[in-house]
Amino acid sequence: MIWNQWYAVLPSTAIKSGKILAAKRMGLELAFFRNGKGNAACVEDKCSHRGAALSGGKVKGDCVMCPFHGLEFDNNGACRYVPSYGKSSVKDLSRYNVKRYIVREENSIIYLWYGDEDKVTDKLPFFHGFVDRSYVFSEVEDLWNSHYSRCIENQLDVVHVPIVHHNTIGRGNKTLINGPKVIFENGMLTTSANNEVDTGQKPKPADECVIKDTYLNFIFPNIWMNHISKKIKVIIYFAPVDEENTILYIRFYHRITGNGIADRAIAFAGKYANLIIERQDKRVVVTQKPKSSSLKGGEKLLTGDGPIIAYRRMREELKGLGNTGK
Structure with a gap:
């Protein structure tokens, strides 16, 4: 995972008022809930007292209550009440605090800050300017037994389209790959397929290719968009469960009628x-070894893998920056 990043991890609708949601993200066992004002919150799903899962408890006002001995924790993880000590107790309860995780809610998405609290940024990754309230969207989720880096790379891969999707979006047998052109500007990777039917011509280099009207965007660490047309977009955010599993949240946006x-x-x-x-993608991607990709993983990459190479280079750079605190 890339440290010091906002990860899109859940749809807003997943966290219901008055309910606690247990979810594993970035290998962390987490409990999500909404406080009395409806604001999303997240704490470690483990009571500091005897290790019970807080997600098995209930929401009381602004707190979650442990199902085992009733300890209560607010959205900052601070222990506010221990029933066995009584309401009149003057004991310092801070020793019972649990770890909290900073979350923000925007674009009907729950974002979780994976990193140092003093490095939190205000900007949440999303495709502002590309979709707005004029678009309607519907969402579906799917669990893949694959590292999130593999899932993302698949959505940047123009070479596989005529093979894996030969009877859907890859119809036409356009197996010859020109370029593709790759641009990385303002934190966003952009590319598009320039595939052709192979009639014996030589593939064009990337600098002779263009970004077409149907194109792809990716914003680190885990959100992707397919611009199908001016009226139709597909957005996917790839929520890392752990090192071997990812949930894809797939949104179909449009303003057709x-x-x-x-x-x-x-x-x-x-x-x-x-x-x-x-x-169609899933059945192949889950077989890739190793589960996680890397810039120097020993794979024999093709010229058409330019977007994947660009993604890996930037991911390695961000991992280095995040881990050194720069």
């Missing part, structure tokens, strides 16, 4: 159409 009822129906159908395509 401008009619709310019709557009919601189209969005609902669109997310399942994307799930069909995504499942």
